[in-house]
Amino acid sequence: MSRTPRRLMLAAAAFAFGAAAISTSIPSAAASAATAASSTTYPVQITAANGKITITSRPTAIVSLSPTATEMLYAIGAGSQVKAVDSYSDYPKNAPHTKLNGEEPNVEAIVAYKPDLVVVAGDTTGLTAQLAKFGIPVLSDPAATDLSQEYQQFDELGQATGHLAQAQSEVTKIKGQIKQIVTNAPKHSTPITYYFELDQTYYSETSSTFIGQVLGLLGMKSIADAAKGAASSGGYPQLSAEFIIRANPDYIFLADTICCGQNAHKVAKRPGWAVLSAVKDDRVVGLNDDIASRWGPRIVDLLHTVAVAVKRHGAG
Numbered sequence: 001m002s003r004t005p006r007r008l009m010l011a012a013a014a015f016a017f018g019a020a021a022i023s024t025s026i027p028s029a030a031a032s033a034a035t036a037a038s039s040t041t042y043p044v045q046i047t048a049a050n051g052k053i054t055i056t057s058r059p060t061a062i063v064s065l066s067p068t069a070t071e072m073l074y075a076i077g078a079g080s081q082v083k084a085v086d087s088y089s090d091y092p093k094n095a096p097h098t099k100l101n102g103e104e105p106n107v108e109a110i111v112a113y114k115p116d117l118v119v120v121a122g123d124t125t126g127l128t129a130q131l132a133k134f135g136i137p138v139l140s141d142p143a144a145t146d147l148s149q150e151y152q153q154f155d156e157l158g159q160a161t162g163h164l165a166q167a168q169s170e171v172t173k174i175k176g177q178i179k180q181i182v183t184n185a186p187k188h189s190t191p192i193t194y195y196f197e198l199d200q201t202y203y204s205e206t207s208s209t210f211i212g213q214v215l216g217l218l219g220m221k222s223i224a225d226a227a228k229g230a231a232s233s234g235g236y237p238q239l240s241a242e243f244i245i246r247a248n249p250d251y252i253f254l255a256d257t258i259c260c261g262q263n264a265h266k267v268a269k270r271p272g273w274a275v276l277s278a279v280k281d282d283r284v285v286g287l288n289d290d291i292a293s294r295w296g297p298r299i300v301d302l303l304h305t306v307a308v309a310v311k312r313h314g315a316g
Helices: 003-009 029-034 067-075 107-111 127-132 147-161 164-184 210-216 241-247 264-269 299-313
Strands: 044-048 051-055 062-064 082-085 117-120 138-140 192-197 220-222 251-254 284-286
Touching: 044 138, 044 147, 062 067, 067 082, 067 117, 067 147, 107 127, 117 127, 117 147, 127 138, 138 147, 147 164, 147 210, 164 299, 192 210, 192 241, 210 220, 210 299, 251 264, 251 299, 264 284, 284 299
Parallel strands: 062 082, 062 117, 117 138, 192 220, 192 251, 251 284
Antiparallel strands: 044 051
């Protein structure tokens, strides 16, 4: 998927602010092999976003057309079964990257890899039906709307690949890390307000979105909640500079640092933005675009980055 749709769907390393990052880990090949396929009995039927799919045997040639699914597959120890990933799957670095496009999938190119499972972040092109003609199952795991759906997708991928135990272990680890971050975060009597920038045209997200709910665990509230069209946009309204300046958020989070080169210095140079308390008090936080737009294992890194920034700089 192109960068803008990925961010709006919500949507590489953790950013450190003077503290050790809590980071997700990718199992080694040896560890993956040692715990391979002991938790799934095939054939297995999974109910995914694209309906019920049947996987007859443990996949050994997976094609992932979803950057988030790629991260999840490696996190649960199924990396050795992945044969090809799409061009946007940039993490982990050792994944078998190709020119495949998840947004406009080329059936012929996919089939050429002889996959026994294809994972996508959504099927809007009829890929499921097209690959069914070749006997290739497609598992669709679209952008999660909350953490529960993220955990469910780990479970689905675990069942599909024969790594259910590892998937459940990964979910337990993520839950524990999130609980630790939230417990250690400073408490505030009123919500901390923030503007979450998806791109330079001021698209943002509300507190009801996946990322909004995650940041809400830290007692944070998006200024986009009060924007016109917040609900009709699915939680991703386009704001205006005037609206943002008027709202004067405690924090500004930039999820367009890689795609668009945005940083605190450039934000301060925007007309009228120098008066914002977030700018004056050094509370403009740059994020990794990809971590901030995916709902996989590195959501812990995003939450940690925000928690450390709030702990260091406080609120207004």
